[in-house]
Amino acid sequence: MSKPKFCLLRIFKRIHYQMKMNKKNTFFTLYILGLSLIITSCYYGNEEDLFANIECRTEGLSYQQDIRPIIANNCLVCHSAAANLGNVNLQNYEDLIPYINDGSLLGSIKHEPGLAPMPENSTKIDECSISQIEGWIDEGFPNN
Numbered sequence: 001m002s003k004p005k006f007c008l009l010r011i012f013k014r015i016h017y018q019m020k021m022n023k024k025n026t027f028f029t030l031y032i033l034g035l036s037l038i039i040t041s042c043y044y045g046n047e048e049d050l051f052a053n054i055e056c057r058t059e060g061l062s063y064q065q066d067i068r069p070i071i072a073n074n075c076l077v078c079h080s081a082a083a084n085l086g087n088v089n090l091q092n093y094e095d096l097i098p099y100i101n102d103g104s105l106l107g108s109i110k111h112e113p114g115l116a117p118m119p120e121n122s123t124k125i126d127e128c129s130i131s132q133i134e135g136w137i138d139e140g141f142p143n144n
């Protein structure tokens with residue numbers, strides 16, 4: 001169980017975040033939100049479960065700002081144009097398109113059967129990054 005101090009801090013952070021994201025929110029909904037958070041978080045206090053989804057933005061993402069860094073940090077060590085392991089180059093936007101279209105970009109990072117699980121010999125990349133790549137693909141993978 002988390003300490004009440006941290007619990008309240010998290011609730012205020014949550015409310016602050018909501019206000020930033022959606023100015024139409026009334027104080028009433030914030031109040032209800034805070035109240036339900038107090039009840040759930042203070043009793044079961046699992047920080048990760050509570051905030052993982054809230055702080056992971058998966059809509060309106062940009063290739064340059066959001067997607068490129070994920071690929072760069074997790075994949076380019078093996079899939080730069082120079083490394084090209086497995087004959088897979090993911091260095092630039094254009095390079096991703098065939099793997100988006102055949103489903104292997106998303107499938108490999110989700111460790112779906114029939115595809116080589118990526119990153120090779122490693123655990124999955126974090127769930128938020130996977131959801132962000134998925135969200136960006138669902139929105140037509142804009143080159144922005």
Ligand code: HEC
Pocket residue numbers: 071074075076077078079085086087088090099104105108109114115116118119120121125
């Ligand atoms: C440590 C090196 C390494 C890293 C890191 C790595 N890969 Fe790979 N990747 C490989 C190798 C080697 C292959 C060829 C595997 C095979 O054919 O069995 C491959 C194959 C692939 C394929 C083709 C899969 C298929 O079954 O057709 C895709 C797509 C892919 N990688 C995407 C990624 C993505 C996305 C990341 C980052 C999240 C990543 N890889 C990270 C080494 C790596």
